[in-house]
Structure formats: C-alpha cells, structure tokens
Amino acid sequence: MKINFHLPLLVVFLSTFSLEAQQSYDYFYLVLQWPGSFCDSKQGCCYPTTGKPKSDFGIHGLWPNYNDGTYPSNCDANNPFDPSKIDDLMSSMQSEWPTLACPQSDGLKFWSHEWNKHGTCSESILDQHTYFQTALDFKKKLDPLQILQNAGIEPADGSSYSLSSISQALAQGVGGHEVGIQCNVDLSGNAQLFQLYFCLDQAASEIIPCPNSPSSTCSSDGIEFPVF
Ligand code: AMP
Numbered sequence: 359m360k361i362n363f364h365l366p367l368l369v370v371f372l373s374t375f376s377l378e379a380q381q382s383y384d385y386f387y388l389v390l391q392w393p394g395s396f397c398d399s400k401q402g403c404c405y406p407t408t409g410k411p412k413s414d415f416g417i418h419g420l421w422p423n424y425n426d427g428t429y430p431s432n433c434d435a436n437n438p439f440d441p442s443k444i445d446d447l448m449s450s451m452q453s454e455w456p457t458l459a460c461p462q463s464d465g466l467k468f469w470s471h472e473w474n475k476h477g478t479c480s481e482s483i484l485d486q487h488t489y490f491q492t493a494l495d496f497k498k499k500l501d502p503l504q505i506l507q508n509a510g511i512e513p514a515d516g517s518s519y520s521l522s523s524i525s526q527a528l529a530q531g532v533g534g535h536e537v538g539i540q541c542n543v544d545l546s547g548n549a550q551l552f553q554l555y556f557c558l559d560q561a562a563s564e565i566i567p568c569p570n571s572p573s574s575t576c577s578s579d580g581i582e583f584p585v586f
Contacts (some may be wrong), residue, residue, distance in 0.1 A: 387420070388496050393413075404459065405456075408465075420489060451490065486519075496558065506583075528533075552575075
C-alpha cells in the first residue's frame with residue numbers, strides 16, 4: 359500500500375507535536391513573602407485558623423515561567439488540588455505556607471489556588487506532592503531571614519535599609535545569584551520589603567541566575583522591614 363504524505367502539512371504537524379512534547383515553561387520562580395508587609399498594607403490580613411504564623415518569610419508560590427517574562431497558568435482543569443495528596447505535609451504547609459487573606463481560613467483555598475493556577479503547568483515534572491514538597495524544601499534550604507539577619511538586616515520597626523544592602527546580602531547568601539526583590543507600601547505610604555523571587559531550573563533542583571528578573575518595585579533607600 360502506498361501512503362501519500364503531504365509534505366508541508368507533515369512538517370507543520372510534526373513541529374507542532376514536538377513543541378507540545380517539549381517543555382511548557384523554562385524555569386521557576388520561588389516566591390517568598392514577608393507576612394509583616396502583607397498585613398501592614400491597605401488590604402490588611404487575617405491570620406490562619408491555625409493561629410498567627412511565625413515571624414519568618416512564608417511561601418507565596420512556585421511559579422513556572424517563560425524566559426521572556428510571561429508565564430503559563432491554569433494548565434490542567436482535570437488535575438485539581440487534592441489535599442489528600444499532601445496529608446503528610448500539612449503541618450509544614452501550615453507553618454511555612456501560611457494563608458493571610460481575609461476572611462480567615464485554614465490555607466486550603468490558597469494552596470488550591472497556587473496548585474491550580476501554577477502547579478498544573480509543571481505537573482509533567484512535579485506531581486502535586488513533589489510540587490509542594492519542593493517549595494517547602496527550598497524555603498528551608500534558602501532561609502532568607504537568616505541570610506538577612508547575618509548581614510544585620512532585621513525586622514525592626516523604625517529601621518530602614520537600602521535596596522543594595524538587601525540585594526547584596528541575599529545574593530551573597532545564595533551563591534552569588536541575584537534575588538528579585540519586591541516592595542509594597544504600608545498605610546503611611548512607606549516602602550517595605552514584601553516578596554523575594556528566587557529562580558530555579560526547570561527541574562526545580564537548583565537555584566540559577568534569573569533569566570528574567572521581575573523589575574524591582576522598591577525605592578533605592580528607606581525600605582522598611584516591619585516586625586511581625
Ligand atoms: P498568584 O495568583 O499566584 O499570583 O497570587 C496572587 C493572589 O494570591 C492574590 O489574590 C493574593 O491576594 C493572594 N495571596 C498572596 N499572598 C497570600 C497569602 N499569604 N495568603 C493568601 N493569599 C495570598
């Protein structure tokens with residue numbers, strides 16, 4: 359039997375197929391958040407039903423990203439967040455990934471949002487358990503609060519720091535890689551340290567130089583680090 363292929367169509371089909379089969383993102387941002395700055399802002403916060411989070415950076419999310427700065431989202435409605443898959447991680451989730459949104463909740467809504475929006479876009483590499491476990495492991499390993507404290511940058515009401523001192527301390531603490539720094543403003547309009555963006559490779563196995571840093575929303579000086 360002779361099969362006639364239409365060559366141009368075949369090329370289009372094969373290249374589309376191979377693109378699909380290739381990576382669907384380039385790298386990850388691990389985004390950590392200072393709870394004091396989330397709360398000390400116009401939106402305010404509500405502590406989780408499990409109680410006031412500890413005074414430490416919390417996880418916001420692990421976000422697959424493209425090199426051009428855009429990112430995929432909500433990639434698989436057929437694989438929704440299932441808390442039973444992370445039963446064994448619950449106490450770490452409550453302590454390291456605290457929900458601060460109002461009304462007060464136990465965290466499941468926040469974690470579900472993060473998995474459904476971001477996690478499903480890297481599910482071919484990190485299943486649900488691995489996704490949450492990976493974020494928890496990196497947070498513990500990176501420990502930015504300790505890095506900052508070692509450089510004399512402490513949460514303290516009334517003190518403020520320069521962007522360069524914060525970014526130098528963080529870069530030095532993570533092997534020379536630049537860390538993205540995001541600020542927000544408190545009720546009086548003062549800039550404060552809000553979120554840190556660490557770049558991880560596509561397998562989320564190591565920290566890498568950021569292909570694309572989120573532009574800093576911080577002023578160069580007078581950045582507060584509020585007590586929480
Ligand atoms: P994302 O959609 O992953 O970019 O996350 C943004 C959403 O997460 C916004 O609705 C934020 O209000 C919410 N969010 C950020 N941090 C927290 C937190 N610690 N607890 C609950 N919701 C949060």
